[in-house]
Amino acid sequence: MHAQDQTVVRAVLFYSPTCPHCHKVIQEGLPPIVEQYGDQLQILLINTQTQGGSELYVAAAEWGGIPENQRGVPLMVVGDDLLFGSVEIPAKLPGIVEEGLSNGGIDWPAFPGMEEVVAELEAQQEQQPEDPAEEPTENPATSAAPTVTTVPATATPAPATNNDGIALIGESTPQTVADLSIAERLMVDPVGNAIALIVLALLIISAIWIAVSWIRFGLPEQAGMGWQVWIVPALTLIGMGVASYLAFVETTASEAVCGPVGDCNAVQNSPYAKLFGVLHIGVLGVIGYLVILALWLWQRLGPEASTRKTAWMLPAVSLFGVLFSIYLTFLEPFVIAAVCMWCITSAVIMMLLLWLTYLWRVPSR
Helix, strand or coil, X not given: CCCCCCCCEEEEEEECCCCHHHHHHHHHHCHHHHHXXXXXXXXXXXXXXXXXXXXXXXXXXXXXXXXXXXCCCCEEEECCEEEEHHHHHHHHHHHHHHHHHHCCCECCCCCCCHHHHHHHHHHHHHHCCCCCCCCCCCCCCCCCCCCCCCCCCCCCCCECCCCCCEEEECCCCCCCHHHCCHHHHHHHCHHHHHHHHHHHHHHHHHHHHHHHHHHHHCCCCCECCCHHHHHHXXXXXXXXXXXXXXXXXXXXXXXXXCCCCCCHXXXXXXXXXXXXXXXXXXXXXXXXXXXXHHHHHHHHHCXXXXXXXXXXXXXXXHHHHHHHHHHHHHHHHHHHCCCCHHHHHHHHHHHHHHHHHHHCECCXX
16 A cells, blocks of 8 residues: 555445345445456445444544434445445445546545554555465554455455454455354343343243243232223333334334444344244234234223123233243344344333233223
8 A cells, every 4th residue: 555556446334244234235235346446446344343443433423424323334435425325335336436536546534543544554564475365464552453455356345354343355254143152242232232131031030920820820800090001001002103113114124223222223134023034023013012902992991791701812912922022132132143222122011011911900991
């Protein structure tokens, strides 16, 4: 990376190993573009699930003026341009490259931290022989230290990351969730996974306690009074709102608003976001809450002689919802390696509904 013999466009792509859209960009969107421009296009891949990569991502997002509730990956930075998602990046990158080449090239983006990264890249380039088979030398004193080589025209875009999660495109395949151990998956998002594990434990304890009590003692006959009656439809409507939002995100392929903890989009875009590969989990959630609301209305408005015979149905549906929530919550930290706070919220609501519908019978008016 010294004085260039040819015009070059340089870009940075932020990605996450748990993000399906990122893998789509890396494995499907970028290969034909890299093949087209060859040595005139260099793309640096940064894994946002590493400490160094995460810090660079935050710096780039603040530099680019991206609001916190709109931050996500994949994100590509080319000069002053920001490209988002698996559709926009491959669609707009060729035009930016063409314009950049015609105007003398585009250097690495100028967001905070990149200057140090580039300096380390150049230092390593000087210290190491230009052998494409040689592995990058890790420098623990820096937050980003990959080896830089020009991307060949035939390279398949795929990152080979060092411990800081930074690498030049075209050196090996990106790390996927399947490559991570259980401990590594839990450390992807320690805070989010801690919340998920606590909720998972509470769900399991609730399901076991209520199932055993139901088998041994049957359903309590005590009718709910006041708030004990109306809290059930209130929680059901809140849960339906959460499920409806997730259904919208899943069916429209929209980006979810995730907040500071978790990676909702990784969960919603995983293969587990559909039941049997057909029914979106969010849609199933809406159906479940509608069933609970319908049963509550029946218990509340139906004739008492009939509602007493069907009183078991409401806690039974809630118990099934908790069991299914246990399955989904288990998948997040241990299989998907990402946590969806919307999903966790729905699981907590379902657990509360189970306790409420088991402990107090809905009285008829």
